[in-house]
Amino acid sequence: MNHEDTTHTDNSRIHGEFFSVRASETAPDECMHLSALARLFQEVAGNNAKELSFDITDMHAQNMSWVLNRLQIQIERLPKWRENIEIRTWPALGDSLKALRNYEVWDNKGDLIVQSISYWMVIDLDSRKPIRIPKDILTRKFSDRPHTLKPTKNRLRAFDPSDAEQEITMQSYAYHLDMNNHVNNTHYIDWMLEILQSNQRQSLRWFDLVFLNELSSYMPVRVQSKDDRIQLLNTELNAVALAQWF
Template sequence: MPISSEFQSIYTKKWEIFISQCSTNSSLRYTELSNLFQLTAAKHSDLGGMSYFEMQENNQAWVLSRMRLEIEHLPLWHEEVEVKTWIESLDGVRSVRNIQMLQDGKPIAGASSLWVVLNTEKKRPEGIAINHDHLTKHPDLKATQKDYDRVDLNIKTKKIANYKVKYSDLDIVKHVNNVKYLEWCLDYIPVEILENNGIKALDLNYLNELNYQDEVSIEISVIIENSIYLYIKKDEKIYFALKIEI
């Protein structure tokens, strides 16, 4: 689609929280927070003339590489929120995007994210083919206290589960959906942490893609300085790394 007349450099979308998005304590799930952030970012890209279909005209797609989520408060079922997003930088191959959730005008969660332009046939990064001169960048406007970061891949962990990728895990480009990695990991976090909304921040690193029927292991660390580390591995290689601050 061409650049929409509704496109603005800072985009805001309203969302109502539905019961299917909530956990047993009626709060928005952490996975759904991540999903709403990514859906809002995708809509902003659509309005700006860089939708999935336009990117695919050049065999390209935006791929999430890293994200940091900081959570002060999670909304409840039936409540309404606004999600705001803007581009911090875009150098042709990589883009840093900020995303923020607000309730009654007050920020309650935020994300700093790194996206990479991937050639979907060659499976490697390359410069974006679509002109992006119309995009205003906001290098000094942040949604989090800390930027996205690299998760330490050398933490001692133990295997807690094996998993085989199912059809329901896949997205439109036939690899595992970003949110699924987080979902798999959070299933092994103590229930009392989840029930009490005890997670303050999440650092997510997407290192390699997983595909249908891939067999992986999920590994977890002990609590280290109020943080828990989880790795998803295939053939002993880390494909996804997660740091949870509690």
């Protein structure tokens, strides 16, 4: 397999898992839904965090939790039905408020087909507000492997709701909630991509999603698009999430 050069990389700190793409994870073109791939990212991240003793269970014991702040995905192609893939992930420190996590998806020919970087924050479970990352995590030594995508500080900005070119309405339900008692980030992906045409979803090469506010169950949301931007609004027209795609 023509895997990448890992010179000067501490592979002991790289976590990898193998998957076979299931029919229930695929679209009519037999390619994997982006949200389904994001769910696998979530699984491998959680498993790796458990190995490192800072997964959601460890955090909840301290009345805090990880929440996803941003997810950037670069797509060469999406995995197809019954295809065997390997997902590799490794964490990295950003600063005292954000941690980074990298993902790579490799096919069985040794080709890198998807790259992603995620930005995580820690919240206090009572106040639901961001807090500093615990010192025992900040002092860890993580892999010296380079980021799979260059981290960014560029901000995505909301557009005026009256300028939207398209709009659809969605609704959150109890089955959308996760262990943090809020709508799981993968459902945001489904809702926001729903506003695109099928050919746009199938040819998607970049998706940059920023999470701004939590959602609970039984809340109506508005999905709006303008040019290459998508925004998710609550009933007060406040932005819940922003995205850019091409």
